Amino acid sequence: MIRRLIARDARLSSFRFYDLLVHVFVVILLISNLVGQKICVIPFIHFLGHVPRVSGAQLLFPITYIFGDIFTEVYGYGASRRAIWIGFFANILLTLVGVFVVWFPAAPEWTNQKAFESVFYIVPRFVVASLVAFWLGEFTNSYTLAKMKLWTNGKWLWTRTVGSTITGQFVDTTTVILIAFIGRASWSTIGSLIFWGYWFKVIYEVVATPITYWIVNNLKRAEGIDVYDRGTDFNPFAWMRDTVAL
Known part of the structure; x- marks a missing residue:
């Protein structure tokens, strides 16, 4: 049996x-x-x-938006907000550790420092781009889906998954490509990355819609809940209250 819950009661x-x-x-x-x-x-x-160009992240990153849809649709905006902040801080930790290890003196017999630096030394810039884009895009995605769920009274899930992706991925893709590649790639390459990256992610989401449906429906049955964000505080910085409410 699936119970309809207001988000603050979950x-x-x-x-x-x-x-x-x-x-x-x-x-x-x-x-x-x-x-x-x-x-x-x-x-x-x-x-x-x-020839379409995408960054390596765009082959895998769209899956995080599917997770964002699942968090918001099944558990509510607050659950998605908490997951976004956990991912945000995990990325910061990755950056700090990567920079520290690059700067730390290598052993004389270890000859792969240049190769190691080529991967991790420029990671901080990309992670800054990713953090800003991830934060803006994920919250845009989650907010859009939560509001659309109220507008549709929980019907037509596909409109929410696709609609939230259209808004969230536009914000995410434009932000991450501009911050990560300005000065490192030509404007034509940047434009190609934004255009193809955006549509790649949107199509990715559309193709994955049946999988999202299956996961969402099974999770709702397994958890026995369906959360609606009526009266929810959509402030992204209210995550501390979510932590206390655990």
Whole structure:
């Protein structure tokens, strides 16, 4: 039996799968940041003489938006807010450790310092870009989905998953590419990354909609709840209250 709950009545500590999902979400987020510096081409696709380009992160990062949809749709905006902040702080830790290890003197017999630096020395800039874009994009995505769920009274899930992706990924993609690649790539490359990255993520979400439906419906049955954000404080910085409410 699935109970409809107002978000403020849902206690995250009572849910069976929420913490596991947060762990997987954070792992995917960290991997995305490590591989995001590489600019990749999508083979066998040509559009008006251009070969689509995406950053390495865009091959995996859209999955985090699917997680964001699941958090908000099943557990409510507050649960998504908490997951976003956990991912945010995990990224900061990754950056600090990466920079520290690069700066720490290497042993004389270790000959891979240059290769190590080529990956981790520029990670801080990309992580700054990713953090800002992730924060803005994820909260845009979660807010849009939570509001649309109220507007549709919980019907037509696909409109919420796709609609929130259209807004959230636009904010995320534009922000991360501009911060990460200005000065490192030409404007034509930056424009291509934004255009193809954005549509790649949106199409990714559309294609993944049946999977999202399956996960959401099974989670709602397993947890026995369906949370609606009526009267929710959508302030992103209210995360401390979410932690206390565990």
